[in-house]
Amino acid sequence: MSLAIPPRDPEVTPKRLVVLAVPALAIGVISALVLWALDRVAAVLQSALWDALPDALGVDPSGWWIVAVLTLTGLAVGLVLRFVPGHGGPDSATTELVEQPQPLRNLPGLLIVTVLALAGGVSLGPENPIIAVNTALMVAAIARLMPAVPKQLTVLLAASATIGALFGTPVAAALVFTGIVAALKSGGALWDRLFLPLVAAGAGAFTMRLLGAPIFSSDLPAYGAPQAVDLLTGALVASGAAVIGLAMLAAFPIIYRAMHALRHPVLIATAGGLLLGLLGLLGGPITMFKGLEQIGDLLEHPDDYDGAQLAAIAGIKILALLIAASSLFRGGRVFPATFIGVALGMLGHALIPSLPLGLAVGCAVVGVLLVVTRDGWIAIFVAVAVAGDITILPMLCVIVLPVWLLVTGAPEFRIAPPKGPAPASTPAGAD
Template sequence: MTTAAGASDAGAADTGAADGPARHPVLSRHYVRVLLLSVLLGIPIALACYFFVGLQHWLQHEVWRSLPAALGYDEAPWWWPLPALALAGLILAPIVTRMPGHGGHLPVNGLGGAPIGPRELPSVVLAALLTLPLGVVLGPEAPLMAVGSGLALLAVRRMRGAQDPRASAVVATAGSTAAISTILGGPLVAALLVVEAAGLGGAQLVALLLPCLAASAAGALVFTGFGEWTGLETGALTLPTLPPTATPDAGDFLWGLPLAALIAAALTLTRRFGRTTAAWTARGDTAVRTVACALAVGVALTAYALFTGRSPEEAALSGQETLAELAADPAAWSVAALVALLVCKGLAWGLCLGALRGGPIFPSLLLGAAAGIACAALPGLGTAPALALGLAAAATAVMGLPLCGAVLTVLLMGADAHDQMPLIVAAAVVAHLTTLALNRRLEAPKSPRPA
């Protein structure tokens, strides 16, 4: 996550004091002002994010539930993704090619990149609100981080001292962290994103971490309280119901660790496909090729509906609702349906990574969970351990952060995570090592063949 890493040096330098026993950097007056500003910014950023994800969730419901019902369908018909994704491509093409900010960072590059400024923010908001509800296989996490950083920078630039780029970098990172904490179960996972991505220690780590923790805690509190008050659904990442759990045994580890490596390898190769898609889209007429990729996503989602006889909505969108349904009732899915979901949604996700706009994490969690549960029929592998290792492997492989991937899985598993903790951690470690090894092999320069 380049945003956090780019602010790392600023977090230490911004304090204006040397690290030592006589005066800790976070005790400087300038740093305390930055910390207080981060807390204050967390509140309006959380409110903005609340209405952002609430509107996105409402639009998604209208497109995939209300409109098909108004046309006489019980659910979205098999052909529904074709016009929906074509419209998404037509909307996104001018945003990507003509507006400042180009709709945000390419999702194949992860959550990183320079902070989105106020000038670029409108293109990100439009791309997310107008295309994600149409079925784009990406999540809201990257646009949310852009909203957080853009609003934070806008506030800083209107205050005295706005010329200090170091303070701006820290506050922008805190704003991004406050925004993403609203949908990742609170401030802990969001703060760990910063910690692991920045790769710091000692005083530098504390200097960057404290504003992010403070802003995300304030934002998460406001987000939760405002949600209970209004009752507006936001579609946050949660698993209300889980399969019956038990302590993992030897069979779960014997099956689970190779499966974690396989999931990590599959997701890494899919991201490589996304990079190929990004290169192809950038080489020619970007607008036309963006629409072509969106149409290809629609074809993949339609194929899922035709192969399985199920709703194409299960393979479309970010996947958090389908993930909750899968975790609540794994028996409702045949192995064939799960394999079709993996193939069709995986292909659609790879195309979206390289051509459309959104976040890469949410769809990968569904793919990891589906792969784990599809393999739960293996002798000796339980359903709950399979779900846990699939989530941990997918989160780690896509984020590249094993600690963050493990903690996110623990929060999703809730009370059941206590029994699954050893398997979750082991799966995250195996997935991270697999991803590193495969990326190194794929990126190694090829030696010329002898004549």
């Protein structure tokens, strides 16, 4: 049996790819710069809130300060959502990673609440908001400067560039968009379709590397020679993490409805901030923020945590993620879900010491991210990136298969967008 090579799409020619590579490069660089600027502003505000201000006041930033800052963060976010034009755009709990571009008037409010959440310690990542911002900006700019470029192509390039910048490599964007591109009805080779997104993602990733942005990395021991028994124990850890992820999925709409029973955005976000503050007081800074730096803290000294501590850390972070996502905070779920996977993987290693730590972490990250992202490629990529060990890749490619059977029938990890009356974050009659 021979494999037929699909005919080349007549619209996708080498000349056209080269011409469009120029705006793709520009989109990649600009998207990375916007992400970098957002991170820098959030980092400055975070340093002021958690270092400079408590030092000046002579208070302990690990005590009641956590509750105060997160409650005030929720209040500030609620006020922005209520009174700033655009109201911060759609509720992140209802959106996918890549959506249609938002109106430009939504972006100031969206940027403000994203910075507040990142700096204030809310357990959400920047991925959904920054992709939304870059997509809206690039669509508006390209429509003015190069109106012949299709809008959907600009959306694809901006999202690819931002994902490449977020993860520090174009591989992540390639994996995310392979399924999207493959699903297109038009013919042509897959790599013709991926060429421009990879140009944009590569430019975004390279720009972030030049700017010195942190990336997923760890110093876990290398896995070494594969062992057959590790397929079984690794699948157990991955399946256990997936089951916990499915429990999170089941609890998400319940918590969302409970928070939205307060109806007013200021009350919802403030109450969410208060609850996040209490969880932060209980779990400490390791269970706060988006989770990237905290993953490094966990993996730097894995022997410092026993099984009970790891279970508590994972449980508190799960509650923090669900409450943050249910309380009108704008942010993504991939980064905090990855932290949960790391904590569960370390717990799996503590319960099954014969399973190497790096593989255990990778398996648990795969299990959680399969539920949260519904994408096996991105789950495997993030797992390998966090473990920092390419030798676990063959094991994960096998272990992911039975775990996928657990999650394939589950709904997406998001709340269905409301129908009918305006949502709480966009009061009826508001502009």
